[in-house]
Amino acid sequence: MQKPVVVFGGTGFLGRAVVAELAARGRSVRVAARSPETAAFPDLPGDSVERCAVDVRDEDGVAAAVAGAAAVVNAVSLYVESADLDFDAIHVGGAERVARLAAAADVGQLVHISGIGVDTQSPSRYVRARALGEDAVRAAFPSATALRPSVIFGPDDHFLSALDGITRLPVIPLFGDGATHLQPVHVEDVALAVEASLVQPEAAGCAFELGGAEILSYRDILLTILRHRRRRRLLLPVPFMVWRGIARVSARLGNPPITEDQVVLMSADNVVSDGAATLTDLGIAPRGLRAQLPACLL
Ligand SMILES: NC(=O)c1ccc[n+]([C@@H]2O[C@H](COP(=O)([O-])OP(=O)(O)OC[C@H]3O[C@@H](n4cnc5c(N)ncnc54)[C@H](OP(=O)(O)O)[C@@H]3O)[C@@H](O)[C@H]2O)c1
Numbered sequence: 001m002q003k004p005v006v007v008f009g010g011t012g013f014l015g016r017a018v019v020a021e022l023a024a025r026g027r028s029v030r031v032a033a034r035s036p037e038t039a040a041f042p043d044l045p046g047d048s049v050e051r052c053a054v055d056v057r058d059e060d061g062v063a064a065a066v067a068g069a070a071a072v073v074n075a076v077s078l079y080v081e082s083a084d085l086d087f088d089a090i091h092v093g094g095a096e097r098v099a100r101l102a103a104a105a106d107v108g109q110l111v112h113i114s115g116i117g118v119d120t121q122s123p124s125r126y127v128r129a130r131a132l133g134e135d136a137v138r139a140a141f142p143s144a145t146a147l148r149p150s151v152i153f154g155p156d157d158h159f160l161s162a163l164d165g166i167t168r169l170p171v172i173p174l175f176g177d178g179a180t181h182l183q184p185v186h187v188e189d190v191a192l193a194v195e196a197s198l199v200q201p202e203a204a205g206c207a208f209e210l211g212g213a214e215i216l217s218y219r220d221i222l223l224t225i226l227r228h229r230r231r232r233r234l235l236l237p238v239p240f241m242v243w244r245g246i247a248r249v250s251a252r253l254g255n256p257p258i259t260e261d262q263v264v265l266m267s268a269d270n271v272v273s274d275g276a277a278t279l280t281d282l283g284i285a286p287r288g289l290r291a292q293l294p295a296c297l298l
Pocket residue numbers: 008009010011012013014015032033034035036038054055056057074075076077078090113114115116148149150151152153158159
């Protein structure tokens with residue numbers, strides 16, 4: 001029997017694309033998440049995907065999930081902290097546990113999904129946790145491949161769907177003057193990068209920054225969606241100071257529409273840095289957001 005690739009977070013937006021890509025290549029896949037039955041894979045043969053209920057905070061559960069695996073992919077995510085769940089538990093502790101127990105189980109490869117701009121000195125708790133998580137993964141599993149995407153888009157994503165909703169407002173508030181640059185990367189290109197990391201020995205121990213074919217400002221992305229939807233709206237610059245105030249006040253009310261971490265993220269460009277290894281180094285020609293938008297926002 002073929003040893004499976006375990007995809008932690010295999011029910012999430014990126015995780016589902018990774019599972020589909022790996023299974024389409026004939027790999028056997030184990031989806032590991034707290035509620036692994038929530039994702040359907042109607043196009044895949046039923047026997048190509050097994051499910052494993054696990055929380056990355058649970059030592060025994062993670063050990064059981066990685067047992068007998070050929071490789072492990074960690075695509076677990078947490079974007080907003082709550083009273084009983086913080087970034088360190090998932091992005092540092094959880095990431096380290098997956099890496100350490102995968103190494104202990106003699107798993108051949110580990111692909112760790114992180115993000116562009118990881119920085120232990122960032123004012124964002126999220127970005128700091130992602131950076132510390134990468135360090136912990138590297139210490140526990142030195143040959144792990146780190147993939148750092150810019151914002152990921154595709155059909156049924158979080159990003160374009162949210163902006164589509166915002167462009168229904170009569171007036172669209174911008175972060176600052178909307179000049180922050182992003183390099184949106186297609187979800188299937190990130191999934192291809194995971195597969196490439198598993199087959200290319202040169203990827204072991206390396207980090208790749210994954211950006212799409214186009215660098216666009218936040219304002220440009222909104223204008224592209226407005227054109228696609230044939231909507232005309234006023235774009236209103238809103239200083240970052242005001243956003244920080246909104247985030248601070250709404251955090252006290254629970255279920256905030258925006259967090260301080262998200263404001264920090266939107267205040268710095270999120271693009272592939274000079275000299276970084278990229279999708280091209282993995283043999284993948286990235287798609288661009290504008291050409292793909294009609295297929296994503298139906
Ligand atoms: N989406 C983007 O634009 C973007 C950009 C850059 C980097 N990334 C990175 O890409 C990765 C995937 O992001 P995504 O947007 O696909 O996330 P997502 O859609 O929110 O999916 C998160 C996945 O993690 C699982 N999960 C959450 N908490 C867990 C826990 N405690 N134990 C086990 N599984 C848990 C969820 O399943 P359960 O809830 O059932 O456990 C789900 O399968 C993350 O590392 C993220 O930071 C994403």
